Amino acid sequence: MKKSKRTKKSNTWKIKQHRDQFFKKSKVLGYRSRASFKLIEINKKFKFIQQNTKLLDLGSSPGGWSQVASEIITKGKILSIDLKDMKPIKNVKFTVGDIFENKIKDHISEFFVGKLDVVLSDMAADTTGNKSLDSIRTNHICTKVLNLSSQILKPKGVLVSKLFMGEDFIEVKNLAKSLYKEVNFFKPQASRNESKETYLHCKILKTL
Ligand SMILES: C[S@@+](CC[C@H](N)C(=O)[O-])C[C@H]1O[C@@H](n2cnc3c(N)ncnc32)[C@H](O)[C@@H]1O
Known part of the structure; x- marks a missing residue:
């Protein structure tokens, strides 16, 4: 050969x-998905999920991240949202919907009654086969999540969001830095080496 x-x-x-x-x-x-190990690693590094955390899991289906969160959060609240259905998980309220629709945003405020501690987003755009386009579309979601998180998180809240190391990476990074005091990037071992996927970890809103 x-x-x-x-x-x-x-x-x-x-x-x-x-x-x-x-x-x-x-x-x-x-665990319902191998993605669970990504959240376990991210939380091991940045330690943001506690017993009493109020957590929103965006793009939660099939539920790997929600399972991990529900193992730790016993006195807080978890709301998970996805376009697709998700089988029930103990202590997790699940809602089907597009998280960028206004009625879903209203649902988030009603559920938590006040601001949140953690927003997670593992959302990705549907793949088209064009890697550059896929990256731009997923980073567009990340940009929208950054803006949403800044409206619903407590001043010392934490956002973890998937993004791709594509051409527009720097724009997402600049937006994150304009909104949060601490901005980190972390690629867990459970994330495939050949994938451009990485995770953004942001902490403490700049309004504080
Ligand atoms: C990689 S999967 C999430 C895996 C999940 N973190 C787990 O551990 O099982 C990405 C999910 O994001 C969802 N998604 C993408 N765009 C969305 C949107 N605008 N609103 C709600 N969910 C969305 C998809 O339906 C898909 O289920």
Whole structure:
């Protein structure tokens, strides 16, 4: 076999192994998606989910992140929203809808009665096959989440949002820095190496 073919095969094998490792682990631990491990890692690094946290999980389906949040939050409140349905999770209120619709925003305010501690968004735009376009569309969602979070979070609140390391990354970073005092980027091990996906962690609104 030619060397380049062998290297390609070995890289595919490594990627497959990486995926399988988190997939198998999620089955063993009863998580609905391997994405659960991304939130576990992000929370291990930045420590923002506590027993009494009021948390909003945007783009929650099938529920991997909500499961992780519900294991920690026993005295707070969790609202999860997705365009797609999600099977029930103990202590999690789930609503189907587009999170950028006004009626969903009203629903968020009614549910929490006051401001929130944490907003999570693992939302991504549907893929088109054009990586550059997919990245722009997902980062557009991230921009909208940044603006929404600044309206509904407590002054010391935390936002975690998916974004892509694409051409418009710097614009998202600048918006985050204009709204929050602390802005970090973190790619969990559970996120595929070959994916441009990373996570934005923002803390403390600049209005404080
Ligand atoms: C990567 S999945 C989330 C996985 C989830 N964090 C988990 O752990 O199981 C992204 C989700 O975002 C949802 N989504 C995308 N745009 C949305 C929108 N505007 N409003 C609500 N949900 C949205 C999709 O339906 C999809 O289920």
